[in-house]
Amino acid sequence: MICxxxxxVAFGQTDSLRYIVRGTVTDASGGKPLGYVSVTLPGTNFxxxxxxxGAFIIKSDQxxxxxxxxxxxxxxxxxxxxxxxxxxxxxxxxxxxxDPAQVVxxxxxxxLLDAIYKINANGPSEAELxxxxxxxxxxxxxxxxxxxxxxxxxxxxxxxxxxxxxRAAVEKSRLLQSPRQSDTLAVKVLGGPTQAxxxxxxxxxxxxxxxxxxxxxxxxxxxxxxxDDRRQFVIRLIPAAEKDxxxxxxxxxxxxxxLAFSRIELSLDVSDPNKATHAMLISKPMxxxxxxxxxxxxxxYKREDGKSRLSYVRTVFRFNCDARRRLFxxxxxxxxEMVVTNRYTGEAVVPIDRKDAFRSSETLADKTRAYFxxxxxxxxxxxxxxxxxxxxIGRLKKSEGK
Numbered sequence: 001m002i003c004x005x006x007x008x009v010a011f012g013q014t015d016s017l018r019y020i021v022r023g024t025v026t027d028a029s030g031g032k033p034l035g036y037v038s039v040t041l042p043g044t045n046f047x048x049x050x051x052x053x054g055a056f057i058i059k060s061d062q063x064x065x066x067x068x069x070x071x072x073x074x075x076x077x078x079x080x081x082x083x084x085x086x087x088x089x090x091x092x093x094x095x096x097x098x099d100p101a102q103v104v105x106x107x108x109x110x111x112l113l114d115a116i117y118k119i120n121a122n123g124p125s126e127a128e129l130x131x132x133x134x135x136x137x138x139x140x141x142x143x144x145x146x147x148x149x150x151x152x153x154x155x156x157x158x159x160x161x162x163x164x165x166x167r168a169a170v171e172k173s174r175l176l177q178s179p180r181q182s183d184t185l186a187v188k189v190l191g192g193p194t195q196a197x198x199x200x201x202x203x204x205x206x207x208x209x210x211x212x213x214x215x216x217x218x219x220x221x222x223x224x225x226x227x228d229d230r231r232q233f234v235i236r237l238i239p240a241a242e243k244d245x246x247x248x249x250x251x252x253x254x255x256x257x258x259l260a261f262s263r264i265e266l267s268l269d270v271s272d273p274n275k276a277t278h279a280m281l282i283s284k285p286m287x288x289x290x291x292x293x294x295x296x297x298x299x300x301y302k303r304e305d306g307k308s309r310l311s312y313v314r315t316v317f318r319f320n321c322d323a324r325r326r327l328f329x330x331x332x333x334x335x336x337e338m339v340v341t342n343r344y345t346g347e348a349v350v351p352i353d354r355k356d357a358f359r360s361s362e363t364l365a366d367k368t369r370a371y372f373x374x375x376x377x378x379x380x381x382x383x384x385x386x387x388x389x390x391x392x393i394g395r396l397k398k399s400e401g402k
Contacts, residue, residue, distance in 0.1 A: 017059035023087025037071045045343040055384045094226040108219035115259045122260035123159025129349045130154040131342035139333045144392035148175035155352045167357035194358045216241040231256040246275035260308040268295035294318035341381035
């Protein structure tokens with residue numbers, strides 16, 4: 001089975017999230033569902049995102065009075081919570097004008113280096129513990145063949161310290177996979193529940209936030225945009241060097257006032273299949289052909305209490321893969337997403353022991369429970385499944401006789 005690397009261990013669980021708010025978020029002008037909208041409960045640390053259908057569910061340990069919504073390019077909105085009925089929220093596209101004296105003409109490299117220099121100041125100065133929800137799916141053509149989910153704990157040290165003690169461990173997880181022998185393919189690609197630690201580029205200063213790596217790119221300043229009612233610089237990265245490894249195309253969003261990183265979008269250059277394969281693939285059997293089509297990464301950072309923290313990660317792997325004896329390759333799509341659903345500080349912050357943390361040699365499927373308990377996520381904040389995913393779950397349960 002196609003696997004995204006990492007693996008779970010057991011923690012505890014809580015039954016305190018008894019108050020639930022559900023709803024949908026759409027574009028005010030056309031009614032289109034809006035996916036990946038940040039949904040938070042003001043005055044708490046509880047959060048989630050909408051799915052691709054624009055649907056959300058958010059839970060708390062106390063009755064919610066208001067719910068806040070934000071999305072790049074839209075005006076943020078806070079509305080009264082309705083715990084009795086399905087909420088319907090519409091977001092309006094945001095626009096703003098700059099005074100002629102404020103027109104941005106900064107050199108993008110200088111701006112980016114200034115933002116990198118301010119990472120420590122913009123990041124948390126104390127260790128923090130987070131609850132996260134993680135989901136990964138694999139599709140063979142348009143059909144789901146693998147679905148796994150997990151609630152994880154993530155421990156992060158202050159930004160000024162080494163990341164070596166940053167770890168993640170699973171509190172609860174489940175999976176469902178196709179029983180068809182033809183859907184089995186022993187391929188491993190990058191990813192897994194530890195991506196909230198491994199892919200926090202701002203804290204790690206890796207990839208495009210490493211000064212040496214930046215020399216491989218041409219940078220362009222784009223028009224500023226609004227995010228969470230704050231103006232954002234936008235820098236485009238374009239590969240401009242011939243290296244023995246694949247580079248990325250990307251967009252970087254930087255808060256104009258604080259110079260904190262707000263959002264990073266990267267897409268691997270797959271024009272050279274050999275370089276792209278080396279970047280994406282961990283292992284495969286000798287008789288399997290692997291053809292990379294896409295590897296993209298989205299990182300969202302949320303600013304709270306004057307500090308910027310990773311709030312959402314999404315990776316997409318798309319590739320053709322099949323046995324060499326077959327004439328045609330089959331397209332597979334592996335998507336993983338993680339959202340931070342709660343944050344702890346002070347005495348509640350306890351480091352994750354090394355023996356309880358994920359190991360890079362494991363996959364989420366290695367130790368995960370079956371996927372048939374209807375109240376499995378009753379006490380946790382999750383990303384609401386899309387309608388197509390719910391249908392796929394029903395079909396896979398039926399095929400397994402659940």
